[in-house]
Amino acid sequence: MxxxxxxxxxxxxxxxxxxxxxxxxxxxxxxxxxxxxxxxxxxxxxxxxxxxxxxxxxxxxxxxxxxxxxxxxxxxxxxxxxxxxxxxxxxxxxxxxxxxxxxxxxxxxxxxxxxxxxxxxxxxxxxxxxxxxxxxxxxxxxxxxxxxxxxxxxxxxxxxxxxxxxxxxxxxxxxxxxxxxxxxxxxxxxxxxxxxxxxxxxxxxxxxxxxxxxxxxxxxxxxxxxxxxxxxxxxxxxxxxxxxxxxxxxxxRHLAEWNRARRHLMELYRELLDPDRVTPVADQAGGHGVYHLAVVRVADRAGVRRSLEDHGISTGIHYPVPCHLMEPYRRYADGALPVAERAGGEVLSLPMYPHLSLDDARRVAETVNEVAPRRHR
Structure with missing residues (x-):
């Protein structure tokens, strides 16, 4: 610990x-x-x-x-x-x-x-x-x-x-x-x-x-x-x-305010996360996102999640299995989709909600930097 x-x-x-x-x-x-x-x-x-x-x-x-x-x-x-x-x-x-x-x-x-x-x-x-x-x-x-x-x-x-x-x-x-x-x-x-x-x-x-x-x-x-x-x-x-x-x-009536809070939190994550260990999903040029989820990509996702849980930090995965690989929908797939398939094994959703404190967001980022291995690019 x-x-x-x-x-x-x-x-x-x-x-x-x-x-x-x-x-x-x-x-x-x-x-x-x-x-x-x-x-x-x-x-x-x-x-x-x-x-x-x-x-x-x-x-x-x-x-x-x-x-x-x-x-x-x-x-x-x-x-x-x-x-x-x-x-x-x-x-x-x-x-x-x-x-x-x-x-x-x-x-x-x-x-x-x-x-x-x-x-x-x-x-x-x-x-x-x-x-x-x-x-x-x-x-x-x-x-x-x-x-x-x-x-x-x-x-x-x-x-x-x-x-x-x-x-x-x-x-x-x-x-x-x-x-x-x-x-x-x-x-x-x-x-x-x-x-x-x-x-x-x-x-x-x-x-x-x-x-x-x-x-x-x-x-x-x-x-x-x-x-x-x-x-x-x-x-x-x-x-x-x-x-x-x-x-x-x-x-x-509160949505615009809550979305601004989400954007501020994501900006903080991007500022603090170590790019050699964590890759946040990139912003779309020309767009203005509302960060329903704060998604990053890491190596050894299962190990990172376990370590974060040990530190009291809960995470999610959105989504581990691309739809074309799911049993009911495989018959519609024509072949491999390499970007979606690779992302499915790397994406990790960090805590994100409008009332998440900046101190807690900093704690999340610092802990992720500590437990995530370096990524091979």
Whole structure:
């Protein structure tokens, strides 16, 4: 044991300060819901949808039950299904690929940039085939890829561009926020996200009125607008609860402040971490990330994690197995994707949340420098 002791641990994530910041407003909002009995839909959900659309810079937002449904229903609403293929980066949370398969389409796995671990035009070109109808750009760890280049390529080749912005509420590329670059932006509000509910929740933002109408129908059992018994398509039950909309509206007012805190913490990590031992995932030029996760690459990740745990520091891994190597999705893989595969064995997520103290962040960086072996470049 070194001088860096374990008397007070550093958790990977602590949601309590964010919860405390909105408790009074949420309690009041829930009290109003108890009086009204409007627990699904209603003014509370409509208000959050309007607030989210304004925040993202889109015309519409459609609340759904979770981020996976946001992706799945968007694909269905766009008419993507059997006979179509959709390009996805291999190093994403499984829900991205899961949604494609659930829609009836086939995923086309793409490799990523070795420094940012984000999708690129070159990787899209390598994965595209005749059946490719759409690209899902994943804003991994809270960073957006080069959306200008990807948008231009998608438009010139007739591809629909969908943003998986589950980890990037408030991130920007150029002057546009996450969700406002493609035909649709899909969000998860899982509790640990930058904008997190008190349970599962999600949303799709878009400026396409036809897509907005289709999504509202699909999330509500395929009902025709303004009707209760007229079901015009095969839909599902994926409505955003008003209980969660209260939480999300309250937290949205704090999001910019919390994202600034995340950026400051990541700047400190970059300043303190030894580049001979630790390689933070690079920033995307032209973008402004929100650092849902603080991801670095290390040698002997298992050993580093054990040593950090011995010092009371908790970490995570996002993600150890690229999707094209997972059992249900191997049949869609064409071959090796070396960048995603190598990153899967090296990525390590350090503690990151808005109320992490600077002293604790310094302690994390100093301990990582102490326990991580030198990397062979």
């Amino acid at each position: 070194t001088a860096l002791d374990v008397r007070s641990g550093v958790p990977f994530l602590d949601l309590r300060p964010m919860t405390e910041a909105v408790t009074e407003e949420v309690t009041a909002g829930w009290g109003a819901l108890l009086e009204s009995g409007a627990f699904i839909g209603g003014e509370t959900v409509v208000r959050f949808e309007q607030e989210l659309a304004a925040f993202c810079g889109t015309s519409y937002a459609v609340g759904v039950a979770n981020g996976t449904d946001a992706l799945h229903l968007t694909l269905r609403a766009l008419g993507i299904g059997p006979g179509d293929s959709v390009i996805v980066p291999a190093n994403t949370f499984v829900a991205t690929v899961e949604a494609v398969v659930l829609s009836g389409a086939e995923p086309r796995f793409a490799d990523v940039d070795p420094d940012t671990l984000l999708l690129t035009v070159d990787s899209i070109v390598a994965a595209r085939v005749e059946t490719t109808k759409a690209v899902i750009a994943v804003h991994l760890y809270g960073q957006m890829p080069n959306m200008r280049a990807i948008s231009e390529y998608a438009e010139s080749h007739g591809l629909l561009l969908i943003e998986d912005a589950a980890q990037a509420q408030g991130a920007t590329y150029g002057v546009r926020r996450a969700g406002a670059h493609g035909v649709a932006g899909c969000f998860s509000f899982y509790p640990g996200k930058n904008l997190g509910a008190f349970g599962d929740a999600g949303a799709v933002v878009t400026s396409d009125p036809v897509l907005d109408d289709r999504l509202r129908s699909l999330r509500d059992h395929g009902r025709a607008p303004g009707t209760h018994h007229d079901h015009i398509v095969v839909g599902t039950n994926s409505r955003l609860d008003a209980v969660q909309a209260v939480v999300l509206s309250a937290k949205l």
